Amino acid sequence: MATTPRDRKRRDTPPPRTGTSEAEVLRGFLDYLRASIASKVEGSPDPQARAAAVPSGTNLLGLLHHLTCVEGATFLGDQVTDWQATFHAPAQDAVSDVVARYRDTVDRANEVLDGCPDLSAPLPRPRPGKPAPTIRWALTHMIEETGRHAGHADILRELIDNTTGR
Template identity: 75%
Template sequence: MPTRRHDTPPPRTGGSETEVLRGFLDYLRTSIATKVDGAPEPHVRTAGVPSGTTLLGLLTHLTAVERSMFLGDQVTDWQATFHAPPDDRAADVLTRYRTAVRRANEVLDTCADLDAPVPRPGRPAPSVRWALVHLIEETGRHAGHADILRELIDGSTGR
């Protein structure tokens, strides 16, 4: 029988712009990690749509986005980031994602000014505000994809 979770309501955040942006980003980060957590093998890496998108591929991509935006990693082939290594278990991909999020949050904890550039070494950087809004958009879009893929796998719905 499909798992029906109740939707988690949007976060209640503090009143500052930074608290709102970071609260929504963390909410979406948790949402997509929850979609991958507990998804059965091999379905978690099996394409559920003609584009070839998989749950592990989405999380691998978002790990690359977090690392690129906040940790300075350079990505030369964004399409390649949508493919999880074949030997990785879902738990490995989840751990990498959660580690990237934790490290990105450590960087964000040092950013008091939303207009300042993201402190990433070796290359130009957007403002912290732009980076947060972009990650909210990117994570939200892929969390929606993950919702559909997870429901196709085992009927699980909700956040």
């Protein structure tokens, strides 16, 4: 039986009205997308959240686990040896564990960004010898990466329980 728009559970938040500087706009939109995907995953039923809903194997919980790894690699210098594996959350982790780990990683990434006022400066990395992108590039990349996967999460969450919106 097909659902109608009224049957869907809709929560929506408009885009941010951020400050006037480039850094404020970039960070405002990144934080908006981060909150959007975390809320999309939060409260989703565990078996369905980790089940593949499309032939590629993409699943809601795996998307957030992947973004946790991307945040960590981009802003904190974490090393990832198998990017494909990041699309699957550890079996022992509940939805709430993955959401909490994502939010903690975002908080730590924001602490790094708070100390980086110059967008054209290289991102500080704890791994010496590895070239670092500029803060501007890293923020833009994370907006693209998070936005792309937030769109995937929108569809996956709607398939799970008809929840739509940000």
